[in-house]
Amino acid sequence: MTATSTPAPPLPAPRPVRASKPVSTMLYRHRWMRLVGLLSLPLTWLVGLYIVSLALLLVTAFWYIDSFTSKVIPGFTLDNFILVFSEPAYINTSLRTLGIALAVTLLSALFAVPLGIFMAKLASPWVRAVLAVAITLPLWAGYLVKILAMRITFTEEGLFNWLMTPFGISGPGFSIPTVVLTLTYLWFPYMALPVYTAIRQIPVNLFDASADLGARGFTTIRTVVLPLLWPALIAGSVFTFSLSLGDYIVARFVGGANAQMIGSIIASNINLNPPVAAAFSVIPIAFVVIYLLVTRRTGALERM
């Protein structure tokens, strides 16, 4: 092998292929270089921007605050955590947020399974296409636009009450049920798509076999479809659960007087008292970690 750094003298014969690709040659020779080239960008992103900034935020949870100027003073105190875990209103808010996130997840799953079965196994290709578009359509609209749309729908003189008054029903107004509904509306596609994909992959002959063995519709769903769906449901629920846990704009716009969520408290403290906001942000992280550990025990994560 000769060095090719100096321009080769003009030759009548074509130049060797290898010499014209010095970068490839180098990468081929050095395994570590390949790894660096492949991983440096995503790792810079992950470690530099994501983990470091998250760690910096969490560290402030142990710092002090100048009560007058709201300036953060480095130090070590557990007061912020004590406040978060001792104030009944904060505990209530955490539990309420957990409840809302679980309700949104359950509701999304409840809607997604029958819809997925219908789309994948019963609908004609044309209906299936229309439904797929209908599910993903809300993703095209802006997040705030959707929340404001729900706000207008559920306002006292809004569409919901207008439609339902003839039947003597009055809507939930701005309340926790409306928050659950709105969050379900926002995050439903993240549950519906994996579930639909999973159902499509279930061979039709399993349904036939189940029917041949005497199982009716619901028994088939319970004993055949659901076990096969489990990983997809878990995948979808991780989205719906964690996204609901972190949301607070919905609570602000359709939540009424008593729908304060974890995010609401973090938002009201983030400028004024960053240490308390940081201490509070540990709670949703803890909820998500516990949720992932529980789902891991079911073995669904390995089959995802």
Added chain:
Amino acid sequence: MKTKLMAVSAMTAAAALLLAGCATPADPGAGGIVFDVPDVPMLEALGDAEGSVDIVAWSGFVEPAWADTFTEETGCVVNRRVAGTSDEMVQLMRTGDYDLVSASGDASLRLIVGGDVAPINRDLLPNFGDEIVPGMQGQLYDTINGKVYGVPIGRGANILQYNTEVVTETPTSWDVVWEADSPYAGQITAYDAPIYIADAAVYLMYHQPELGITNPYALDETQLAAAVDLLKQQNEIVAEYWADPVAQITSFVGGTTVAGTSWEILRKLAADDRMAGTLPQEGSTGWSDAWMISSESDSPNCAYLWMDYTSQAEVNGAIAMNFGMAPANGAFCELNDEAAAHCEEFNALNEEYFENVWYWTTPIEQCIDGRTEVQCTSFQDWTNAWATVKG
């Protein structure tokens, strides 16, 4: 102009001395409202314009309609950054990237004591003179230890807005939004921020004098607890809290709420004849905004030129009309009929009206009503208390 100024400052000084005298006769400096403020030098003389100025402002304060003329006249290009809350403004000013801020009273104290803004040299601002309405000069939130930190822009009151279709008689008291037996229970709206605790304090100041509240922004622990109890009682009858102006408007227009706290401009923007506003007998909270210059400003000359430019009657009035508030420059009201109508609507020259209005001020541990025997509650205490109200 000088004599009037002297009179105002002499009175302030006398009041401070009086308070100090009452509290701790031995230590004249410690009582009253004297703050430990970092010594930031003020600009001594105007130099050449730097070519640009960076401004943090409320939406509607810096618009091309008047900023472009300013650029033509001075050569200073105006870079605007709109902030949504006072806390955000404080954070942005701390970065040192901005020259000016349109600070409300609940941000200004923090900025001054934090050393983030510099005192103003009034000699360099010919338009900051007698025409600025008296109620906006020498207020605690922009004049500290005898130094002026803010150039007034405008002010407004937090009014009681109601839907005349449901609330047929003009309420004379805030009791319709506070008391559990309100005829409009379940249809009340309230402002969604810790500073709203002061509204409860204003109500208590009138109805429960035995609590001894003399300034809604100086609450000791007992007084804060009483205010929080009142807010919790209100929580039962609140339909929803508002932080977003658009949400408040849709809440009223959509019929979810029929009475609650509002701003004149929101009532106007609702463009709904059913909505009316009033300032009840207890008085109310309000806000007053002022330009403040960063202590780290890299374009102080352009900043001073901007503060002076926007203090002219025409420009100040244009800002006030655009934002929907009472202008600081009273001379604007005499310019033409439209201006006079605006001033009338927003009570620009009605000092009696604003005497009942407590401008937003940062609550701090040092009681700003002059008490020294107790410690008052800070804004952090208020933030925590606010979370328990909605908890």
